[in-house]
Amino acid sequence: MLNDISLEKSSFNESQQIKKVGENDYKVKDFGLGNYQLTKTDISYIVYGACFLASGGGGPIGMALLFMDKMINDADVMYYVNPDNLEANKNISLVAGLGSPDKIFEGFGQTVSLNAFSEMNDYLTQSGQKPLSYLMPVEMGAMNTLIPFIISARKGISVINGDPCGRAVPEMSMNLFNINQLPLNPVILTSDTDESSGHYQKIIVQVKDAEDAENQARRFAKSHNSTAGIACYPMQGADLNCSMLSDKNGAKFIQWTVGFAWNLGRNMIESKNYNEFLKFLDSFSLPSYKLFEGVITHKEERKISGFDAGKITVSNGDETFFIYYKNESLLAWNVTRKCYVAMGPDSINFLARKDAQPFSNSDINSDPKKNSKNISLGTEIGIIGLCAYEKLKSTVLVNLFLSNIQETLAAFPEDNVPVPARYIPLPDLMSHYNG
Template sequence: MEAVTLADLDDLAVGAAILGTGGGGDPYIGKLVARAAIAEHGPVQLVPLDQANDDWQVLSCGAMGAPTILIEKLPQGEEMDQAVAAWERCTGRAVDALIPFEAGGVNSTAPLALAARRKLPVLDADGMGRAFPRLEMETFNAYGVPACPVAVADEKGNVSIVETGDAAQAEWIARGLTIRMGGQSYIANYGMDGRTAKRVSVPGTVSLAIEIGRVVSGAKRRRERPVEALVSYFATTHYEAAALIGSGKVTDIARREVNGWSVGTVRIETFDKEDADIEVTIQNENLSATQGGRVLAVVPDLISILDRDTGAAISTERLRYGQRVDLLAVRVPEIMRTPEALALFGPKAFGLDHPYVPLGMAKDD
């Protein structure tokens, strides 16, 4: 895949929602923004991570905020341009290539609009390999790239540059700015050269999202269950393992806005009435799935709640009572399972007591 075209955007949005594991913001909104830009400026060049030029100035970008707010506070479209321009102004460096900081949700698609307008290539990679709720939860950070300067922009033209000692402080300050900007902002951060990007990024995640979308639409065309096609497909990728960990009906959702995040739990009554309910905990993204005390899957592995019929991932802000769902879990690649990575986004980083056992790697599996 050498470019992202208009024809890819529907699949990308479907795949981004699944990689978003319930969070990352509604990919439909990012798709609209990207579609307008690509229609006007043409396809976006997609560069495989290992083909990035070592000397390129690479910059990551995306949206920050509570997904529940994004669907009511739509982007004007050029917020990200302003964040990236402010980063360039402040560092005196010109950006050669963009990389999404997150694979999933609005952040797979939103950088494409800016890339199309500025004729910048996008690296086929990202810094989370999925969606996470905090900006320090990045492989970029795990492997030593400073988050700062972080540029934060809003739709009113307000821009702020944040310089802090570490990525967690940058998250704290940038989140404060985001709240002040109405709960949704657009940020540029983790500037690095191409050589570094190769070492610290999760590869292939833009094309992966598009392929995931194709698998879902292919299954629907063939009237197969999308979740089964996805489980087979993931086994052929560098994510290696996936499983259908449960099916049922959403019976309870407790969700509120806390400190700029959507947090809560979702209860799913399984179709097999003899099984216990499945409980999914949420902080913007789905963090863990447990059943009668047993951990079915836990962060950083992906947990996506799919509409049983369409295979579309249901984001946390769109969960409703009565939805019939399949729970898909996917093991993350090795680069996201090292001690450095797990210290940032393993179960403990989210206050969960469960140890991390990669999907399909428990002793009794």
């Protein structure tokens, strides 16, 4: 309930930047089998945790689990590497997939990311460089955190324990690599492998910026069954190593997020207990708040600029919440009190109360014949707010989030929700909300 929000759950003071050390923080660096090896069960933990951390985005968890079952065998071993152990001269790339969930549920898109990885590998070796040794998830989300591990299962490559977003984001420009002006080119786009010919389509482009890269990727996907693989941001371990000797690299991405996702996901899967999970979540240093509990009563989507602008309505009989999203959840609005409750870059995350099942906006009211993790209208849920990492609160990123919030609210003019004039951090909103 709303009055369950506890100000004591905030683990830092915004003005003094004092951060608590969570009792379980150490677990994000050493997880899985040991010796940096992971099993398929470990990957399922990561998928669950990444889905929760994705602020309603990152693709349907039902689709990610289907993908995982098709692409990873029970006997496969995957590998990860911590940010402070990256070898200076080894090559890194982001590899991801994008596309229509409907098409992916139909079986398209299974090879696009593997093809993008292979093409980046070939590009590097043909340029006289070493092949790829490390991959990094493009964001926290059920699908795009999974994809590097699918490649790890096939190619034996290690996945870096971190990502440039700390959550899922609506636009490629909203990541720390872009904010820190890391080299993006070349951008390699690939299609699925054609089963009859064994071939796939590819393009290698030099883009102006992250926005240009995303636009080109979307155009490419439209011509290839609404799916595409993308490989970009080639760099070396020295560019991201976060040991004490290279701490200048810490601002370039969020460290330890894969390990964080693994820990959260294991608790969800093994306990299936909503309240136990919230207690476990509070044992980490990232501040969290229970924003609302109620029943999903409605979901509405409207297209804007090729994205799904949507609104989830949740009610508990006394009060009603709107969650506005542009693929990812960006703004929580209390309709009854007429006030903001959370806004990006802080994240707005969902859990089913009966079993602590995480889910995305696209899992809500989806086709249960295709999506085994469909969340139907009438499901009782908790809405959990997570404070953004400090690195995500730069002026440039905050302005990008505000712009996306404005665009999303413009799709629902009849709601008369005012566009935020500025970003209000979650602890400040909670203080006012509960005060």
